[in-house]
Amino acid sequence: xxxxxxxxxxxxxxxxxxxxxxxxxxxxxxxxxxxxxxxxxxxxxxxxxxxxxxxxxxxxxxxxxxxxxxxxxxxxxxxxxxxxxxxxxxxxxxxxxxxxxxxxxxxxxxxxxxxxxxxxxxxxxxxxxxxxxxxxxxxxxxxxxxxxxxxxxxxxxxxxxxxxxxxxxxxxxxxxxxxxxxxxxxxxxxxxxxxxxxxxxxxxxxxxxxxxxxxxxxxxxxxxxxxxxxxxxxxxxxxxxxxxxxxxxxxxxxxxxxxxxxxxxxxxxxxxxxxxxxxxxxxxxxxxxxxxxxxxxxxxxxxxxxxxxxxxxxxxxx
Amino acid sequence: xxxxxxxxxxxxxxxxxxxxxxxxxxxxxxxxxxxxxxxxxxxxxxxxxxxxxxxxxxxxxxxxxxxxxxxxxxxxxxxxxxxxxxxxxxxxxxxxxxxxxxxxxxxxxxxxxxxxxxxxxxxxxxxxxxxxxxxxxxxxxxxxxxxxxxxxxxxxxxxxxxxxxxxxxxxxxxxxxxxxxxxxxxxxxxxxxxxxxxxxxxxxxxxxxxxxxxxxxxxxxxxxxxxxxxxxxxxxxxxxxxxxxxxxxxxxxxxxxxxxxxxxxxxxxxxxxxxxxxxxxxxxxxxxxxxxxxxxxxxxxxxxxxxxxxxxxxxxxx
Numbered sequence: 001x002x003x004x005x006x007x008x009x010x011x012x013x014x015x016x017x018x019x020x021x022x023x024x025x026x027x028x029x030x031x032x033x034x035x036x037x038x039x040x041x042x043x044x045x046x047x048x049x050x051x052x053x054x055x056x057x058x059x060x061x062x063x064x065x066x067x068x069x070x071x072x073x074x075x076x077x078x079x080x081x082x083x084x085x086x087x088x089x090x091x092x093x094x095x096x097x098x099x100x101x102x103x104x105x106x107x108x109x110x111x112x113x114x115x116x117x118x119x120x121x122x123x124x125x126x127x128x129x130x131x132x133x134x135x136x137x138x139x140x141x142x143x144x145x146x147x148x149x150x151x152x153x154x155x156x157x158x159x160x161x162x163x164x165x166x167x168x169x170x171x172x173x174x175x176x177x178x179x180x181x182x183x184x185x186x187x188x189x190x191x192x193x194x195x196x197x198x199x200x201x202x203x204x205x206x207x208x209x210x211x212x213x214x215x216x217x218x219x220x221x222x223x224x225x226x227x228x229x230x231x232x233x234x235x236x237x238x239x240x241x242x243x244x245x246x247x248x249x250x251x252x253x254x255x256x257x258x259x260x261x262x263x264x265x266x267x268x269x270x271x272x273x274x275x276x277x278x279x280x281x282x283x284x285x286x287x288x289x290x291x292x293x294x295x296x297x298x299x300x301x302x303x304x305x306x307x308x309x310x311x312x313x314x315x316x317x318x
Numbered sequence: 319x320x321x322x323x324x325x326x327x328x329x330x331x332x333x334x335x336x337x338x339x340x341x342x343x344x345x346x347x348x349x350x351x352x353x354x355x356x357x358x359x360x361x362x363x364x365x366x367x368x369x370x371x372x373x374x375x376x377x378x379x380x381x382x383x384x385x386x387x388x389x390x391x392x393x394x395x396x397x398x399x400x401x402x403x404x405x406x407x408x409x410x411x412x413x414x415x416x417x418x419x420x421x422x423x424x425x426x427x428x429x430x431x432x433x434x435x436x437x438x439x440x441x442x443x444x445x446x447x448x449x450x451x452x453x454x455x456x457x458x459x460x461x462x463x464x465x466x467x468x469x470x471x472x473x474x475x476x477x478x479x480x481x482x483x484x485x486x487x488x489x490x491x492x493x494x495x496x497x498x499x500x501x502x503x504x505x506x507x508x509x510x511x512x513x514x515x516x517x518x519x520x521x522x523x524x525x526x527x528x529x530x531x532x533x534x535x536x537x538x539x540x541x542x543x544x545x546x547x548x549x550x551x552x553x554x555x556x557x558x559x560x561x562x563x564x565x566x567x568x569x570x571x572x573x574x575x576x577x578x579x580x581x582x583x584x585x586x587x588x589x590x591x592x593x594x595x596x597x598x599x600x601x602x603x604x605x606x607x608x609x610x611x612x613x614x615x616x617x618x619x620x621x622x623x624x625x626x627x628x629x630x631x632x633x634x635x636x
């Protein structure tokens with residue numbers, strides 16, 4: 001009888017860096033490393049990734065111990081295994097990334113986008129363990145989502161389902177990075193919060209420590225620090241952001257009736273500052289049948305490892 | 319070897335009437351009947367339904383030919399088999415309808431709401447045959463939806479998923495029957511179209527045959543007739559309705575990336591009058607990745623039988 005292979009490899013590809021690690025069945029990242037993503041030649045990138053991962057593989061007892069590879073990539077398509085037209089990567093067009101990894105490592109490989117990977121990670125190792133129906137919302141530079149229905153990620157007809165950062169929350173609203181107007185992401189990403197800061201500072205003359213910072217350089221971190229220090233304007237910025245999220249969540253609930261919505265990413269660190277207005281406004285807008293029934297939770301995955309963990313979890317299903 | 323049972327029973331419960339029929343594997347309604355729904359005693363109602371269905375069952379060769387029963391009911395919960403707090407039915411609170419039917423007939427029984435039943439019917443016998451991912455939108459007195467992902471209806475954590483008639487399309491918009499403001503249903507149901515007619519007639523003095531009808535009595539049928547006769551204001555009412563649907567559809571696509579959105583119900587009969595503005599506004603608002611890829615189709619189920627067919631299709635899975 002063959003021993004069950006005890007490890008999987010998780011790869012988290014960002015526009016700048018790629019982090020990777022070897023993960024055990026309990027969700028411990030045993031060893032980890034990283035390389036630069038901005039390598040203009042995809043073959044060089046794969047070869048460097050193979051070399052660096054190879055050192056980690058050797059350190060845990062060799063490739064026979066590894067069940068497979070899971071990778072979270074911008075615009076990663078689970079069905080095709082391709083990275084398709086990712087705007088922030090050096091490789092244009094369609095990159096058959098799963099196939100390239102699989103050939104380089106001799107291991108089965110699955111890829112998806114980073115928000116879906118986060119949802120798989122949360123379901124496998126985190127706060128959504130045991131849940132069959134939940135929605136993961138990643139609040140970072142962008143706003144992403146991974147939707148889980150009946151215990152499975154929703155990929156849709158073409159593999160790209162779950163773009164909840166790009167539902168419209170304001171007709172003719174703010175310009176979004178996607179080229180359209182009024183997306184949730186344009187208001188509730190880190191840069192969205194900074195834009196709200198500009199607007200809210202402009203609209204009043206309420207004293208605020210944020211006025212000591214040149215307005216173009218205010219970040220969501222500055223808003224957080226100010227709010228934690230009791231700044232009223234900064235708190236109002238969080239209230240506004242949470243209100244928009246809560247309103248959007250009530251529509252997400254009408255779609256898939258999840259047990260919980262799980263928040264992940266930078267903004268999720270703001271704790272009650274963001275959670276309270278989210279829950280209050282979600283509850284206010286929910287259909288009666290769901291009032292008081294849908295949890296809003298923070299991810300419990302350790303931040304530094306979460307993306308690698310999430311990606312790695314894909315590989316258990318291979 | 320036991321012969322596969324050739325028939326199922328479909329029951330379509332409305333607030334006033336309940337239609338039922340015996341359906342074969344190809345989606346032919348072999349025999350059908352109906353009774354009044356507004357029977358204040360649920361036991362009397364079940365007993366009458368049993369008697370009338372019994373006649374049909376006898377006419378096709380007896381109960382041994384029947385695989386099971388599927389019923390579409392207002393607020394029907396697939397998981398629990400209960401009708402839960404349906405506002406337009408004579409029985410208040412929770413009615414264990416699947417259990418009652420199953421006991422009365424001695425047959426396995428599944429229930430769901432009418433929009434989900436319509437989606438199952440479309441997938442089993444209609445235009446969505448072979449599709450694994452689509453969204454059914456029912457445009458009638460209300461606006462309902464049945465969401466199919468990976469070939470299965472989305473029921474969600476509690477059995478009530480897919481209330482797309484109640485996503486918000488206008489903050490502080492029109493009062494909806496559900497008690498909230500700005501739901502899609504308040505604009506694009508039959509009564510929503512009539513309300514739009516009032517508003518649009520009030521906002522201009524453009525001549526219109528609709529001005530010959532007392533404004534409080536204008537129906538969506540009047541608007542349709544006028545639009546077909548070339549009335550400009552009536553066409554504008556359809557354009558407005560289609561615009562709101564198309565904008566909402568682009569958000570639905572961002573959720574589940576369906577292959578198609580299928581329209582069913584009275585308003586769907588307006589053909590290009592409603593389809594053109596829907597498609598135009600959906601395309602204008604879709605994320606680039608989906609432009610030109612998502613079909614908008616009309617149901618191909620015969621109207622009189624569609625609801626019974628849809629409900630019956632549930633029973634093939636029992």
